[in-house]
Amino acid sequence: MSNLKEIVEKIKNKDLGGALKLCEIYNDKNNQHIISNFKGVIYLIKGDLELSEKNLLKSNELEPKFEDPIKNLYSLFLKKKHFKKVLFYAKQLVQINSTNNEYNYHLAYAHELNHNFIETLEYYNKYISLDGRNKKQAYNNIGCLYLQRNNPGAAKDFFLKGIKFGEDKIITNNLLKSYILLRDKENSDIYFKKAERIDKDFIEFKYNKAKYYILKDQTQKAIEILKENINASQFLITLLILYSNVGRNEECDRLLDQSKNKVINEPEFLNYYGLKLLYEGNFKEGWKYYEYRNSKITDFFKDISEWTGEKIDNKSILVFNEQGIGDSIQFSKFIIPLTKIAQNVTFAVQSNIQNIFRNDIKNLSIGTIKDFKNKKFDFKIALGSLIKFFFKENFEKNETLLQANKNNDLKWNKKISKNKLNVGIVWSGSFNGANEPYRSIPLKSLKKIFSLNANFYCLQSEIWDRDKSDFMSLNLIDYSKYKLDEVSSIIKNLDLVITSDTSILHLSASLNKETWAMLALHPDWRWGEFNKIYPYSNLKIFKQESFNDWSNVENQIYNNLEKKILSKNN
Numbered sequence: 001m002s003n004l005k006e007i008v009e010k011i012k013n014k015d016l017g018g019a020l021k022l023c024e025i026y027n028d029k030n031n032q033h034i035i036s037n038f039k040g041v042i043y044l045i046k047g048d049l050e051l052s053e054k055n056l057l058k059s060n061e062l063e064p065k066f067e068d069p070i071k072n073l074y075s076l077f078l079k080k081k082h083f084k085k086v087l088f089y090a091k092q093l094v095q096i097n098s099t100n101n102e103y104n105y106h107l108a109y110a111h112e113l114n115h116n117f118i119e120t121l122e123y124y125n126k127y128i129s130l131d132g133r134n135k136k137q138a139y140n141n142i143g144c145l146y147l148q149r150n151n152p153g154a155a156k157d158f159f160l161k162g163i164k165f166g167e168d169k170i171i172t173n174n175l176l177k178s179y180i181l182l183r184d185k186e187n188s189d190i191y192f193k194k195a196e197r198i199d200k201d202f203i204e205f206k207y208n209k210a211k212y213y214i215l216k217d218q219t220q221k222a223i224e225i226l227k228e229n230i231n232a233s234q235f236l237i238t239l240l241i242l243y244s245n246v247g248r249n250e251e252c253d254r255l256l257d258q259s260k261n262k263v264i265n266e267p268e269f270l271n272y273y274g275l276k277l278l279y280e281g282n283f284k285e286g287w288k289y290y291e292y293r294n295s296k297i298t299d300f301f302k303d304i305s306e307w308t309g310e311k312i313d314n315k316s317i318l319v320f321n322e323q324g325i326g327d328s329i330q331f332s333k334f335i336i337p338l339t340k341i342a343q344n345v346t347f348a349v350q351s352n353i354q355n356i357f358r359n360d361i362k363n364l365s366i367g368t369i370k371d372f373k374n375k376k377f378d379f380k381i382a383l384g385s386l387i388k389f390f391f392k393e394n395f396e397k398n399e400t401l402l403q404a405n406k407n408n409d410l411k412w413n414k415k416i417s418k419n420k421l422n423v424g425i426v427w428s429g430s431f432n433g434a435n436e437p438y439r440s441i442p443l444k445s446l447k448k449i450f451s452l453n454a455n456f457y458c459l460q461s462e463i464w465d466r467d468k469s470d471f472m473s474l475n476l477i478d479y480s481k482y483k484l485d486e487v488s489s490i491i492k493n494l495d496l497v498i499t500s501d502t503s504i505l506h507l508s509a510s511l512n513k514e515t516w517a518m519l520a521l522h523p524d525w526r527w528g529e530f531n532k533i534y535p536y537s538n539l540k541i542f543k544q545e546s547f548n549d550w551s552n553v554e555n556q557i558y559n560n561l562e563k564k565i566l567s568k569n570n
Contacts, residue, residue, distance in 0.1 A: 004031065007038050016042050033062035037069045044076055052076055065096055074106060083113040101130045105138060112145060115297050120145060136165035143174055148294070150432050152181035169195065173204045180211050183437060188212060207234055217548065219246055233263045241272055244522045245438055246547040267292050281529030287388035295322045296382060300348075300369060307379035309389060315378040316344035320369060322382045324433065325353055325484070326503035329510055330526070331383050332357065332401040334390045339363040347383075347401075348372050355485040356507075358403040366401075391533070400510045408489035416493045421454040421568050423561070424491060424508070425476070426499035427518075428464055438520045439501045443467040443474070445550040448558050449498075450474050454565055457494065459487055459504050496564065498557060501527070509536035516560070518553050519543045 003026055010019035020042050023035050040056035043049075053076055059069035070092050077085040090110035093103040108123035124138045132138060139162030146155035156178035163171050176191040192212050195205045206229055213222035219242070226239040236259055243252035256276075263269040274289025300320050307317055319335055321328045328349050339345045339361060349357070351368040359366055416422055428440035447470070450456055457477045479490055487504070488511060491497055497508040498516045501524060508515040515536065519527055521544040540560075545552045 004034060007035075011038065011041060011045075014045075016046055033059045033066050033069075036062060037066070037072065040069060040072055040076075044072060044079075049076060049080055067093065067096055070096065074110075083110070086110045087114050087116075101127055101132050104130065105132060105134070108138070109141070112141065116302075117145065117149070136162045136171065138162075139165075140171050140174060143171075143178070147174070147178065147181075150294075152178040152432065156182065167194070167198070169198045169202050169205070172198055173202065173208055176205075176208045177211070180208065180215050181432070183215060183431075185215065188215060203229070203232065207232075207238075210235070210238065214242065219547075230259070233266050233269065236263055237266065237269045237272060240269075244276070245435075245520075247521045267294075275525045278525040278530060279528030281532075283388075283391065283530075286525075287391075290388075291385060293323075293384065295384070298322050298382075301372075301377075301380045304377050304380040306385075307381040312342045312379060314343050316346070316376075317342050317379040317381065318346045318348060318372060318377040319381055319383055319386055320348040321350065321384075323384055324430070324503060325350065326501075326506045327383060328353055329356075329402070329503060329506040331387055333395060333399055334383070334386050334393070335364065335401065336361070336395075336399065337390045337393050338386065346372060346375075346377065353484050355405075355483075356403065356488055357401045360403075361401070391530075395534075402488070402507075402510055405485060405489055408486060409492050412486075412489045412493045416490070417455060419455075421496065421561075421565050422457065422494045423454050424457045424459045424479075424494045424497040424499070424504070426458075426460045426497070426502050426504045428460060428462070428467065428500060429502035430462060431464060433502075435501075435520070435524060439523065440464070441500055441518060441550050441553075443470040446554055446557075447474070448554055449561060450476070452558070452561055452565055454561070457490070459490065459497070459499075460502065495568070496561075498561075505539075509539045512538055515539045516557060517541045518550070518557070521545070521547050 003022060007019050007022045007026070010016075010022065019038065023039050023042070026035050036055045036059035040052045040054075040059060043052035043055060053073070056069045056073050056076060059066065060073065070089050074086055074089040074093065077083070077089065087107075087110040090103070090107040093100070094107050097103060104123045104127040108120050108127060111119040111123060121142065124142050128135050128138050139158045143155040143158035143162065146152070146158065156175065159171055159175045159178060163175065172191060172195045176188065176195050179187040179191055192209070195202075195208065199205060206225060210222045210225040213219070213225065223239065223242065226235045226242065229235040230239065236255075240252055240256060243249070243255065256273075260273075270289050270292035271294065274286050274292060277283075277286035278290060280286075300322065301318060304318065317338070319338070332347070335345060335347055340363075342363065345364045347357070347364065347366045348369045348371070349366065351370070354366065354368055357366045425446075427443050427446055429436065433439070444467075455477060456475070457479050458471070459479055461480050463471050463480065479487070482490065484503075484507065488507060491504075491508050491511055491513050494513065496514050496516065497504065498518065499505045499508065500518045501520070505515060505517050509517075515538060517527075517539055519541055523543070527541070542553045542556050544550060
């Protein structure tokens with residue numbers, strides 16, 4: 001056994017050639033699984049991943065319950081980025097030695113790499129509950145997971161738990177990032193100073209510094225920081241997006257031409273680039289890059305093959321909405337042509353909107369994602385990915401999957417007063433929604449409109465903190481508590497809906513109600529060339545003329561609404 005110790009010493013001292021020679025002359029047949037493992041480690045250190053894998057697999061075959069080669073195979077496949085195999089060996093470690101809590105951490109991380117959100121949380125929490133030695137890192141990893149899922153509120157809570165085990169630049173910057181995303185200026189100020197004190201040259205702090213200045217409406221300062229660090233892809237991508245949002249389109253296009261090849265493999269850039277191409281009407285390339293959107297990475301129906309356009313006349317296909325409610329409403333009509341070429345189509349939606357859709361279409365069933373979780377289908381496709389197959393379809397005017405509820409319609413017809421013009425109003429969407437805060441409007445920026453002699457009904461479910469005092473002071477009838485199927489009937493009994501770019505816009509326009517949209521200077525891709533193909537016939541668009549300035553929108557709507565009120569009274 002002394003030779004085994006000698007091999008270990010040579011590996012520790014990085015005498016890999018000497019260690020390998022000793023392995024070759026070692027002749028105790030009872031320990032060949034150990035020797036194969038040593039060889040695997042040596043080749044792993046040397047960077048010869050194929051020989052490393054060959055020897056580690058041999059060791060594992062010789063002695064399946066020997067933990068070392070399994071741990072090393074876990075590390076090997078991390079290097080090779082074969083994440084399914086990483087998960088396979090992480091599971092083996094837990095099965096072989098359930099008393100080693102560190103293996104729960106390995107398994108949590110492996111699930112994270114495979115985008116298995118529920119299992120990732122399960123094993124990180126198990127690791128924490130068993131008093132893992134690196135709880136701070138586990139809390140940080142959970143926080144990062146929630147950041148990836150666009151939930152900075154939950155992320156912040158876990159980062160705060162982690163920072164109790166010691167302040168460092170990584171978790172401090174993650175907290176700063178969370179507070180910036182939450183647009184919590186007070187706590188952003190606090191953690192900005194802390195992160196700056198710990199390491200002002202840390203690249204993540206520099207990036208957060210740019211985002212901090214964006215939060216503070218100091219756009220030019222943010223641009224300067226992003227330009228100084230433009231060789232880092234996240235700075236470059238953020239600068240491109242910022243140029244687009246503030247209307248500096250020539251600079252954006254010039255920078256894109258100069259730098260596209262540097263970031264062409266970055267998922268965040270590919271998503272941005274896809275949206276830009278779709279907005280401009282380059283659908284052939286745009287749909288391809290649109291597949292890199294963050295929401296496409298889900299835990300939904302992982303074991304079902306994705307439909308890529310093959311013949312499905314005798315097949316079943318599951319369409320699931322992985323994005324917002326507005327997407328479900330606007331794009332649900334693209335399921336209609338799918339029902340004409342597939343034997344069995346199932347549409348899985350969020351539970352809170354299931355009741356707004358029709359259930360009388362041949363070959364189509366509608367339910368929630370939970371309803372279909374364990375059912376078998378031949379194919380699946382995300383609703384956002386379905387569009388590319390049918391975006392040239394000729395639909396009937398205002399063709400939709402939305403259904404009517406005559407009882408609700410009648411109830412609200414009796415309830416809503418007819419003494420004045422009845423106007424539904426929505427000025428902001430979900431706090432963490434796409435392209436926020438640019439698409440939402442501070443309520444104070446619309447105050448002039450509310451001076452007109454009309455009944456104004458709040459149709460949005462979430463009131464941001466910045467708007468609460470104005471909301472309480474204005475003469476708004478609060479219908480924010482109602483579910484979407486009730487809101488549908490409310491909208492049908494109004495004269496007009498005025499809304500920012502939210503699900504209510506798509507609901508109102510799809511119900512063929514007169515709708516006025518308030519759009520940012522650089523709106524979502526669907527308001528570009530796509531809107532020319534599929535316009536809502538009853539929609540009128542009022543768009544910002546200057547970044548961060550809603551005054552032209554407020555004035556135009558005021559003038560148009562004043563005329564509408566006068567017309568009703570005459």
